[in-house]
Amino acid sequence: MNPLTSPLLTDLYQLTMLQGYIDQEMHDISVFEFSVRSMPENRNFFIAAGLESVLEFLEQCHFSQEELEYLVGTGRFSQKLLDYLERFDFSGSVHAMAEGTIFFPHEPIIRITAPLPEAQLIESRVINLLHYQSLIASKAARCVIASDGRADLIDFGLRRTHGAEAGLFAARSTYLAGFIGTSTVLAEALYGIPIFGTMAHSFIEAQKDEKEAFINFAYSNPENVTLLIDTYDTVTGAQKVIETANLLKKKNIPVRGVRLDSGDIAALSKEVRAILDNGGLKDVGIFVSGNMDEYTIEELFAQEAPIGGFGVGTRLDTSADSPYLDSAYKLMEYAGKPRLKKSEGKATLPGRKQVFRRYDDTIMVQDILTIEGVEYEGLPLIREYMMDGKRVSKTLSVHEIRDYTLEQMKTLPANLRKLQKTAPYPVHIAESVMSMKEDIEKKLGTNG
Amino acid sequence: MNPLTSPLLTDLYQLTMLQGYIDQEMHDISVFEFSVRSMPENRNFFIAAGLESVLEFLEQCHFSQEELEYLVGTGRFSQKLLDYLERFDFSGSVHAMAEGTIFFPHEPIIRITAPLPEAQLIESRVINLLHYQSLIASKAARCVIASDGRADLIDFGLRRTHGAEAGLFAARSTYLAGFIGTSTVLAEALYGIPIFGTMAHSFIEAQKDEKEAFINFAYSNPENVTLLIDTYDTVTGAQKVIETANLLKKKNIPVRGVRLDSGDIAALSKEVRAILDNGGLKDVGIFVSGNMDEYTIEELFAQEAPIGGFGVGTRLDTSADSPYLDSAYKLMEYAGKPRLKKSEGKATLPGRKQVFRRYDDTIMVQDILTIEGVEYEGLPLIREYMMDGKRVSKTLSVHEIRDYTLEQMKTLPANLRKLQKTAPYPVHIAESVMSMKEDIEKKLGTNG
Structure with missing residues (x-):
């Protein structure tokens, strides 16, 4: 059982919920979206990363004989569920923002559309993959801004990343964001990322x-x-x-x-x-x-230190000033009906969404979060990457994604390029979303 | 190439240094120790974890044909180095503190004794394995202290851990520290850790x-x-x-x-x-x-909240208030001579070390960090786990390690059980270490 690929790298409740879904034959199409709920104190924007590894995960997500035997041995699960898992093969669609896209709270960077048990089972790993890579790409982009072309930045963090996969993902996510490479040898062997030492x-x-x-x-x-x-x-x-x-x-x-x-x-x-x-x-x-991050880079250049390159390690690869994002993967629709939760501080916006980005010349000025199909002026950021379990988009090299990210960074308004917190970028939640939310709330009544 | 086992999950400089060692035939025995340099603001002690995975890594650390072909293809390495890597098989010794042992800054929790290229090559992954697991076991122990037997604690953090291996290690490290289990299914399948959901x-x-x-x-x-x-x-x-x-x-x-x-x-x-x-x-x-950690647990019990169990997730598994330890794996001896570095703020203490722990009745009162072979009263904490590349100790189950950790926790003095920073636990650096340090410094002179 390889933790990197095993569908058992999941939370128990996914399986107990599946037991319920299977018993009730709840196989209708569900829509889940992954987004970040709030902007941390030390960030002004995020960079989407991790889509490629999500697509890989979905393509190869199957239960091996060994995994099935373990599940049987626990005595926890019905034969009906075990039969379902034995045949498990992700058949859904993936819509997403391209890796390297700038995004903000409430904006989904991935949408999974699949029969409910499928979309539910993959939740834990999908969050695990998107959360860390987006966290690190976002942190790395701040280092790139602080350096502002004055020095080469290299990821040096492997040893204090949180495990093997974090080490590898850190190398990839920092490269995407504009680092020139990493010290992690395996990142060259697997992704072709330049290595230095x-x-x-x-x-x-x-x-x-x-x-x-x-x-x-x-x-x-x-x-x-x-x-x-x-x-x-x-x-x-x-x-x-x-x-x-x-x-x-x-x-x-x-x-x-x-x-x-x-x-x-x-x-x-x-x-x-x-x-x-x-x-x-x-x-x-x-x-x-040694203890480098965006703050030390900015400070050293403020002191006119004659530095041509930075090895940025621990603080970057653990995103030390903000080691997690308040991210979630939430049900937006089931069986054709929009869904939401009202939990205090964690309420969701229902429906399948699209984000339109508007520009003033080349600089981004406003995003509009709307229900898919309700068109606005601006560039739609979410498109289809997988349909019926098969990829429908070309797989980009890490170098192509890096080029795209660097283009994205050029569209960032000056105030968002500050390391200090600034006024939030305007994300307008469209009437279509708000009225859908109010409709459901009315139907739920005060009792939920 | 599996990131969890590949020897290429390392920093490039390990390979370029090996190229030098091999060219100069520097195969004499080296001694490296892993320790933490300083106590973070929000910690009073650490819990050692990760030894078992280090031993596993050393046992299976070999270069596959695919990995060798990649290295050849880079054109960076001499045939002599490539031949060495093809035959690579760890032949050294491992001395360590048992997993679950309480430890403090400067105290080595692992010592590797091996021909220099062997001990060097494994550095990055050894740190990567010990650092995260000790980080999380230490954080989890604080949650256990805060709960103080009043509630069951369960690891709920998989989704926001930094990658797959972190998710799995978090489940294991929190269980060792006294959690009753985890939501991560694979942790039951692989380690037999109880799961909940x-x-x-x-x-x-x-x-x-x-x-x-x-x-x-x-x-x-x-x-x-x-x-x-x-x-x-x-x-x-x-x-x-x-x-x-x-x-x-x-x-x-x-x-x-x-x-x-x-x-x-x-x-x-x-x-x-x-x-x-x-x-x-x-x-x-x-x-x-939801946003639980040792502080919220303490606060909720202070408010007499009638809570029987906590799902502790993101803040625990990212060790959010202190997401890394200032840890290092440093050369202590080569070819029979002790070694040190004097780098400002990162100076090392030379020689092969032992830690003796003294008790007042059942409570620990002082540690003595000494050169191995110089005996003190007290319990020696470091013993041999691997000799000539083979394990010489029984592999403990995760349940046995947990029992040991819970016993360790009973020896902790009351002031170290506070969540707030208290006076540091006394770790006495013995005369044998200081005089060895001064000797080398004298020989190095002011010029190093």
């Missing part, structure tokens, strides 16, 4: 001395010489880089950069820059890592 | 009305009737539970509980309790969910 302190410590470590590393990796200079003392380390570079020049091995990973990065980067410049190494870039 | 709002919304939904659910799941009552209005929902229970009584189906998921939980739980009691349902428990 320097050396660790252990490499320096294990050698006779720091300079010998630099030289040995360069001999073994002549194309990729970025030297970590803070193991013992950053300034002394920078001086040794000059000596190393002079030695390597005779062998035609260029030193490409130095890495700083501790201390007062703003002050040290300036000091190191001066040492390198005086030593004739004007082309050697300064790369920094 | 109720129903979602969609189940209610899809039916003719709330009461019919309750009855239909109960007919299909007669052993497991916990009814979600906040879809439309919590108080009305509670009244419908009375009618439902009277109806179900005739079929001998007991209503076990109700679930509240929104609104003012303290006030609503009291109101619902009164309704249920007046309706003759004194045995029906109140289960709550």
